[in-house]
Amino acid sequence: MDVSSFVLLSHEQALRRQLDVAANNMANVSTAGYKREQAVFHEYVENAQEAPVQDARKTSYVLDYGQVHDIAQGAFQSTGNPLDVMIEGRGYLNVEMPDGSTGYTRAGFVKVLESGELATSGGQRLLDENGRPIAIPADQLAQVSITADGTVMAGQDPVGRLAVTGFADENMLEARGDGVLTGSGGTVMTAAQTRLRSGGVEASNVEPISETTRMVEVLRSYQVSQRLSADLSDMRRKAIDRLSRIG
Template sequence: MDITSYVLLSHEQALRRRMDVVSNNMANLSTAGFKREDPLFREYVERTGNADAPTRTTSMVLDYGTVHDTSAGSFQVTDNPLDIMIDGPGYLSVETPEGGVAYTRAGYLKVAEDGTLTNAAGMRLLGEGGRPITVPVEDAGRLSIADDGTIKGPNGELGRVAVTMFDNEASVDPRGDGMFTGQGGRELTAAETRLRSGGIEGSNVQPIVETTNMVAILRAYQTSMRMAESMNDIRKSAIDKLGRFG
């Protein structure tokens, strides 16, 4: 396989990766708090040549991972006073079944049978200092969440929802279940926290944009295939001519 074929293969692999990412975005169009992703590539330059020939460079594409779009999704009203949306940067902290901490923008909250506040998947929501929030079960239907995350019941304050912010969003990685993992986050104070209750944050995926991306990827792949076919025709023609010469 010559260098041209390697370059075309590199391009087609990058296009396939782009299509996988766009397809995943479309699949999560209705996922609460989902952040659309973009593939990240970098250029790999291959240098060829020797003492008798000038140095030549060939550029190829290498997959360098993905980055997620941190722009906020739209506010979707649920009329549940426990459902919240973070109005600004940051993530809700939840305790995973393995005992670790994960982060999410999906603000579906409910009170479990033991009185702890959990997300829709049953993971315990963490409040200030990384501690679970427990409320009286009999007050489950009479709770409210203030803009600063303070949870209030009929008899006063019961805790505060913690919002964790990462100064470097590149350190936040999706884990595949609507959750994120991250390192180096800091817990926002009450004065820095901004929440909206009675609804959740929708996905920030724009279907028209993603559909347009799919069409562009398909056309680029078709162009790459035509180039590969043209190169094959040139090789066949050269072989035929050499055969006749021999």
């Protein structure tokens, strides 16, 4: 396999990565709080010591560098549940992970467990500013509300405040696949910095038409790459055929 084939192969691997990311975005178009992802690539230039011509000494390949999150806020999606919340602006709700660590989510589906503690729809307990679960008194379970700054009210009494953590670089967070992300370096936002909207959740910020268009573009680029590969194979075959006749 010559250099041109390796270059085409790196290009096709990049296209496959782009297609996988776009397909994952489409699969999460209805996932609350989901942030669209975009693949990132770097150029790798290899300098050869010898080449037929000067311009052929440098060969450019495509390297998969990772992916970034589109942090644009999704639309408000009403749920009818007064406990559900959408974070307006930056930040993530803090949840307790199975191993005791802290996870982060934008999916603000909130429910009250049988123990009286607030939790996400997936059962992860929501944490307060001190990293502790928020418990509702048994006689106040029917009078729970959440204010705009995250304060949890049981009747007229505050019982805690939902912790909302902000990150300087949100692309450092890693998705687990269940709407919860993990990472470090976050700072719990103050009540003045926190803005929650009750009665609904944040919809995914994925735009289906844009993702569908991107998938079509990737497929067309792959078809072009395949044609180039076929043309190169045909060129090699003809060259071998001519050299065999000379011999």
